[in-house]
Amino acid sequence: MAREGIAVEGRGRPWDWILAQLWAERVLISAAVFVGFMMWAGGFHLGWTFFAVALLVLAGLARVERMEERSSRPRVAAAASAPAELPVVADPLAEIATVLDALDMPALLVTSDETVKLQNRAAEALFGIIPRDSDLAGRIRSPGILDMVREAISSVQPREIEHAERLPSESVYIVRVTPVRAPTAPDEKPRLFLIVFRDVSHARRIDRMRSDFVANASHELRTPLASLRGFVETLQGPAKDDSRAHEKFLAIMHEQATRMSRLVDDLLSLSRLEIKANIPPDEKVDLKPLLGHVRDSLQPLAEELGVEVVLEIPDSPVVVSGDRDELTEVFENLVENACKYGQEGKRVEVRVTGGGGEPVEVSVIDHGPGIAPEHVPRITERFYRVNVEASRSKKGTGLGLAIVKHILTRHRARLTVRSELGKGTVFTVRF
Incomplete structure (x- = not known):
């Protein structure tokens, strides 16, 4: 069978190979007979003569067989390595990854030993890129989520909890873990689990x-x-x-x-x-003309209160990422409050520092009576007033600084307050 297979594969003409083999064996037998005749003519015993002839024939046949095996190896190897005959083995996770990428909510596929196998694009935006086969606890640090995943793995039942994130902005997710069962073996214990994060912050x-x-x-x-x-x-x-x-x-x-x-x-x-607190703005805003507009719009109020508004801004543009209208509202609130509640100091300074690769800071400085230390941590709360009568007499609603805080949270900026009684207050916005 081996000879026939090789002959057919090599040339497709088995008779050529059979004739070649018969010819080789005929020459071998003729040579053996000739050697035996010479030994007998030389006086060797007839038994030894037949023994020598038999050895010669067997050795010749063994050599032919080895040559045949060597000649067949390249063809067999070539046939075995032919690309058309190799089975195509597809990555079983590739199709799952395509389906997960179609989801608009973050999703992770983990194994029963809490190893991350896949993440979709929404999960990359939320957690960053998680390397395949990395530990789930290395990227998700919430004990509640990790405990829920372990409980779902041990019980092989879906589980869900509500999870809240406070940074960079407050977000609330319903996190659900579901075992993934193979359709061909529904009774087999699942080895993969799908974790889905549904954002319910808006609701x-x-x-x-x-x-x-x-x-x-x-x-x-x-x-x-x-x-x-x-x-x-x-x-x-x-x-x-x-x-x-x-x-x-x-x-x-x-x-x-x-x-x-x-x-x-x-x-x-x-x-x-x-x-829209969790949607950061992506526009570019030059603070130099914006603060000039704020000063001009509040100039009538400042003159009425007897306050001078002074701008200290670099000559070069100071560009930050933000929403122009919202940033205008921030600085109008801060400068207006400085004019109203720092009226005694007769001067309000708006100072801009940074830019050119350095963090940008805008400070609004008044020289009024200042704020007592116990009030400073709470002045951005809704309807919180340091002095209720003074606030209402100046037509304040108690919401101005709360609006400022929410706008800056959306801009991923910080508001810091430094105040000393009798020396004034400094509100600083740091981008």
Whole structure:
């Protein structure tokens, strides 16, 4: 079978090989007979003569067989190494990776020993690139998630928890672990588990905004509404025909209605900022013309309060990533507060440092009465006021610095406050 296979594979003409073999064996037998005849003619015993002839024939046949094997090896090897005959073995995880990349939520595929096998593009954006076969605990440090994964692996049942991240912005995820069962062996214990992160931050923010709005708005609106109701009742009753009371009370009612309007506007602005808090802006903004616009827009207020606003800005452009309108609102709030509450110092300085590869800092400095140390950590809370009467007399809503904080959080910037009683306050925005 071996000879026939080689002959057919090599030339496709088996008769050529058979004739060649018969010819080789004929020559071998003839040579053996000739040697035996010469030995007999030389006087050797007939038994020894036949013995020598047999050895010669066997040795010749063995040599032919070895030559045949050597000649067949390259052809067999070549046939075995032919690309068309090799089975194609595909990566079983390649198709799964394609499916995971189609998901818009972060997903990880891990083994039963908590080794990461795959991650999709959404997971790369959330966690960075995780090398294949790396330990899950090396990238996800949440004890709650790791414990849930281990419980799902041991019980071979789906599990889910709610997980919150506070940096770089507050985010809430529903994390679910599901065993992946092979369709060909559904009863076999699964060796792969899929972890999916579903972002529910938007829904949580909306729920919190609803509750905060009801609590804060009802508290802040109660006073002006009570005033309006009292003045309306007065104008309808005892002061119905008093023109001087009409003029006085209508002015107060207009002021209270304006206060409510400012409060609603600030609450709506804060709500819009919270909705997009985890979406950083990608525009480029030059702070030099922006701060000049802020100074010019607040110049009438500063002149009314007797305050001078001074800009200290480098000659070269100072460019940061951000949203122009939101950054304008930040510095308008800070400069306006400095003018109102630092009015005694008669001077407000806006100083810009950094740029050209260095972190950019914008400091708003007033020389007013300052803020007591116990109030500094809380001044960015909603409706928190250092002095309630002074804030309301200056038409403040208690939301200005909360808006500033949320805008800077979206811009991945920091607000620091340094203050000393009797010497003023410094608000610094660091990009």
